[in-house]
Amino acid sequence: MTEKITAVLYTDGNQECERVRMLLKSLGGEYLEYILGVDFSDRQFRMEFGKDAEYPQITINHEHIGSLKETLQYFQRRGIL
Numbered sequence: 001m002t003e004k005i006t007a008v009l010y011t012d013g014n015q016e017c018e019r020v021r022m023l024l025k026s027l028g029g030e031y032l033e034y035i036l037g038v039d040f041s042d043r044q045f046r047m048e049f050g051k052d053a054e055y056p057q058i059t060i061n062h063e064h065i066g067s068l069k070e071t072l073q074y075f076q077r078r079g080i081l
Contacts, residue, residue, distance in 0.1 A: 009031055012055040
């Protein structure tokens with residue numbers, strides 16, 4: 001991998017959140033995780049990402065990517081996956 005990955009995850013502990021953590025670890029990426037109910041409320045999440053946003057929401061290298069599906073597409077476009 002040529003691109004250094006630094007990510008911020010907003011998670012609620014669901015299975016997709018675990019998958020994105022495993023993906024980032026497998027790619028050697030670093031991440032900071034914010035957890036629903038510990039670091040932010042659902043209201044704050046909805047205000048930041050919109051009422052229809054799904055968990056997790058991922059930001060990579062200061063760019064908001066979106067959900068797990070959008071993150072996979074992001075990596076595919078860059079030839080990382």
